[in-house]
Amino acid sequence: MVEMGQLNRLKVIREVEFGVYLQGDRDGGILLPKSEVPAGARLGDHLQVFVYLDTNDMPIATTRRPRAQVGQFTNLKVVEVNDVGAFLDWGLPKDLFLPFNEQTRRLQPGEHVTVYLYLDNTGRIAATTKVEKHLAADVDYQQGQLVELLVWRRTDIGYLVIIDNQAQGLLHQQDIHRPVRPGQRLSGFIKQLREDGKITVMLEKPGYGRVDPLAQQILQYLEARNGFCVLGDKSAPDAIRETFGVSKKAYKMALGQLMKAGRIRQDEQGIHLNG
Incomplete structure (x- = not known):
């Protein structure tokens, strides 16, 4: 059975001048236009295609991959x-x-x-x-579970996200330490499963990546400069104070926190943002 709006693996049953026909639910099969037919495809081969309706509302196949399928x-x-x-x-x-x-x-x-x-x-x-109306109200997650997120829209306290293409979650502003925008797909973790059924998520594994304001300032500095800063824990105090407005001791403590959390790494050139 051919699933409309989905990827299907279909058999080549007939070759014509303008393409090939694939085995489907309709008599004569479903057309895969010549420009879409993979090189070397023969009768009897199975091809993975996406099936949709053309401008005449007739089923047609394509080897292109749409950005989403039905149900996503x-x-x-x-x-x-x-x-x-x-x-x-x-x-x-x-x-x-x-x-x-x-x-x-x-x-x-x-x-x-x-x-x-x-x-x-x-x-x-x-x-x-x-x-x-298409989001599930009853989902089974565990705190700390790795999930995939689609950033949906901004709210006063953070961003609503869609979890694993099925449930709604909230990414609190306090848990955002890098640029986030609607439409982004990100990996994240379940932070809290509330008694009212609502879910909060975070981008770092629970127990890691929580940083103080200075560490957040350093992360923002790195993100704005392709993930690199020349100032390490051996840099001159004056250079640190001029850039970040803090003492060298405070700066070193913030770097230590970020390295322990796996957010940055340091070498002779300076500090680098991980990931």
Whole structure:
């Protein structure tokens, strides 16, 4: 059975001048255009393809990989807005449709938006910004568990994130020690599982990476300068004070904290941001 809006592994059943047909649910198969056919593909071969509807609402296959499949969340750029809705760039020739009634606000071309991909009642692939209704309320996580995060949107106290393509979480501002923006995909850890079912996450493993204000200042300095600073724990006190406004002793303590947490490393040239 062919799954619309998903990657499928399908058998080549017929060759034509303009491509090949792959075994599918419809008579005659599903077309993979000639420009998409891998070199050396033959009858009987199995190809991994993404299946969607073309501009005539006919199933078509592509060897290209869209930025998301049906059932997934992602962040996409709005390329057009017209009388029926918005259209998003998802990496395929036919843009992804986002109906007006699936928008939480009116969108503008050029902006990026977090969406969930679904099949509408006609079988067409579409997107919605009403992602909350597609997030699971009952998930099974453990404190400290490694998870994948999609940064969703900013709030007054941090960022809402989507955890493992299934649940909502909160990344508190106090746990952010590097630049974060909506649309980013990051690795993180479960920080707390609250009794009300809400989840908080952090970017560093619990017990590591918590730093004082001076250490945060050093990290921000490194991030703004390609992860490098010439000032190490043997640098002149005056140079340290001029750059960071603190004593050499305080600076060395902050460096020690960051190295212990695995955030930086030091060599003869200076200090380097890890990762």
